[in-house]
Amino acid sequence: xxxxxxxxxxxxxxxxxxxxxxxxxxxxxxxxxxxxxxxxxxxxxxxxxxxxxxxxxxxxxxxxxxxxxxxxxxxxxxxx
Amino acid sequence: xxxxxxxxxxxxxxxxxxxxxxxxxxxxxxxxxxxxxxxxxxxxxxxxxxxxxxxxxxxxxxxxxxxxxxxxxxxxxxxx
Numbered sequence: 572x573x574x575x576x577x578x579x580x581x582x583x584x585x586x587x588x589x590x591x592x593x594x595x596x597x598x599x600x601x602x603x604x605x606x607x608x609x610x611x612x613x614x615x616x617x618x619x620x621x622x623x624x625x626x627x628x629x630x631x632x633x634x635x636x637x638x639x640x641x642x643x644x645x646x647x648x649x650x651x
Numbered sequence: 652x653x654x655x656x657x658x659x660x661x662x663x664x665x666x667x668x669x670x671x672x673x674x675x676x677x678x679x680x681x682x683x684x685x686x687x688x689x690x691x692x693x694x695x696x697x698x699x700x701x702x703x704x705x706x707x708x709x710x711x712x713x714x715x716x717x718x719x720x721x722x723x724x725x726x727x728x729x730x731x
Binding site for chain 1: 652658660670673676677680682684685686687688689690691692693694695696697698699700709712713716717718
């Protein structure tokens with residue numbers, strides 16, 4: 572059993588209204604000096620087996636097919 | 652200008668129906684060997700200044716006040 576973390580973030584240039592809202596809310600709460608805020612998603616996935624290379628390939632396929640929208644999002648896969 | 656990444660994940664034991672839905676969807680797409688899937692959030696935040704200790708404290712306060720619901724969520728702060 573391996574534990575993997577997939578992080579999906581918006582590509583540069585893609586508008587992020589949710590991030591902008593958080594940025595303004597932080598300003599409103601008195602947090603100065605906050606530049607841009609961008610929000611993304613993280614998936615913690617347990618994968619059977621011990622072959623990291625195979626798991627990496629499988630996680631990449633999961634991202635391409637389901638977890639990320641590769642038109643507007645980047646993803647990164649880490650296996651612990 | 653420092654770049655920080657805040658990762659917010661559900662605490663153990665908190666139900667994650669969204670993660671469960673993804674787990675089933677992955678199974679339906681033919682990905683075998685997938686154990687549990689848990690979904691979380693990630694925030695990429697730019698902070699002015701160069702004092703990492705101060706930024707760390709400020710990010711912790713942001714998590715406690717806005718970014719995380721500490722009743723059901725854990726958070727981790729990394730400053731690049």
